[in-house]
Amino acid sequence: MVVQGLTVAYFSPTGTSRKVAESIANGVHCANVSTLDLTHAPASAMVASDNLTIVAMPVYGGHLPPLAVERMRDLRADGAPAVAVVVYGNRAYEHALEELAELLAGNGFKVIAAATFIGEHSYSTAQLPIAQGRPDAKDLSFAEQFGEKVAAKLSRLTALAPASQVDIKKIRKPRQHPFAMMRFTIGAMRMIMGKVRMPLTPSVDETLCLHCGKCASLCPTCAIRAGEEQVTDKTRCIKCCACVKGCPVGARTFPTPFAKLLAANFKHRKSPKQLL
Numbered sequence: 214m215v216v217q218g219l220t221v222a223y224f225s226p227t228g229t230s231r232k233v234a235e236s237i238a239n240g241v242h243c244a245n246v247s248t249l250d251l252t253h254a255p256a257s258a259m260v261a262s263d264n265l266t267i268v269a270m271p272v273y274g275g276h277l278p279p280l281a282v283e284r285m286r287d288l289r290a291d292g293a294p295a296v297a298v299v300v301y302g303n304r305a306y307e308h309a310l311e312e313l314a315e316l317l318a319g320n321g322f323k324v325i326a327a328a329t330f331i332g333e334h335s336y337s338t339a340q341l342p343i344a345q346g347r348p349d350a351k352d353l354s355f356a357e358q359f360g361e362k363v364a365a366k367l368s369r370l371t372a373l374a375p376a377s378q379v380d381i382k383k384i385r386k387p388r389q390h391p392f393a394m395m396r397f398t399i400g401a402m403r404m405i406m407g408k409v410r411m412p413l414t415p416s417v418d419e420t421l422c423l424h425c426g427k428c429a430s431l432c433p434t435c436a437i438r439a440g441e442e443q444v445t446d447k448t449r450c451i452k453c454c455a456c457v458k459g460c461p462v463g464a465r466t467f468p469t470p471f472a473k474l475l476a477a478n479f480k481h482r483k484s485p486k487q488l489l
């Protein structure tokens with residue numbers, strides 16, 4: 214099959230899914246690339262059958278972010294090949310990859326390859342690092358090589374031997390330290406039962422805020438209004454931390470007690486995995 218165009222779609226509040234998707238796209242080496250950034254707007258397109266689509270999304274609580282799913286609703290195809298990619302913060306991705314594969318299949322795509330990558334956790338800070346700096350050079354090189362393999366797979370396809378859907382369950386799972394998840398789950402249950410207060414939105418240090426409006430422009434849900442950046446609409450906030458990581462003076466923080474648990478239990482580096 215000769216790929217005539219490549220669509221790179223991602224929902225990526227803190228930029229790690231975007232970086233992974235772009236590196237995979239580099240490996241495909243297609244001259245005709247279009248980008249669909251679902252972080253701030255929904256996609257609406259009917260993808261041609263000779264087009265390849267790469268879709269990358271972060272993992273939230275072991276699932277796809279509901280807003281990302283919603284923004285994919287009108288991205289449709291009639292048998293065009295797609296690559297499903299989820300990016301998680303070194304804890305676990307659980308149901309997310311299967312959900313993405315089902316979403317793509319339901320929208321008319323044929324999922325011919327899939328991968329899982331690790332990105333710096335949205336809750337990671339200098340004091341409590343969780344997969345800090347990822348995807349790093351090693352991850353992005355893996356992503357580019359994965360893109361090359363996807364292109365090679367597509368080049369072998371013919372009308373008589375068309376692509377078949379991959380069985381997502383066959384992807385290799387990352388190595389998980391046997392007690393890490395147990396310690397994390399027990400710690401999380403203790404916090405919930407002990408009624409530890411969970412922040413509903415990031416906090417703002419008004420003495421630091423420059424009212425530059427950057428957080429308002431980064432927010433995928435318009436939970437912050439330019440000019441009133443000290444206020445966050447808790448009914449809109451999805452706790453993605455785009456505003457926290459993007460604030461130039463560190464005026465926004467998301468002091469969730471989960472960060473300590475995650476930093477303590479998921480230090481061991483997990484590796485990206487692929488399925489072709």
Ligand SMILES: Cc1cc2nc3c(=O)[nH]c(=O)nc-3n(C[C@H](O)[C@H](O)[C@H](O)COP(=O)(O)O)c2cc1C
Nearest residue numbers: 226227228229230271274275302304305332334335
């Ligand atoms: C609300 C929320 C829930 C998350 N849940 C998980 C999770 O279940 N497992 C995990 O490993 N990482 C989890 N993460 C971390 C993100 O998956 C990770 O940081 C990802 O790289 C963010 O993608 P982005 O940079 O494209 O926004 C979560 C992050 C947020 C904001």
Ligand code: SF4
Nearest residue numbers: 422423425426428460
């Ligand atoms: S990005 Fe930071 S400094 Fe700029 S308005 Fe938002 S909170 Fe204030």
Ligand code: SF4
Nearest residue numbers: 432450451453454456
């Ligand atoms: S206000 Fe909430 S939804 Fe908006 S960028 Fe910040 S954490 Fe994300």
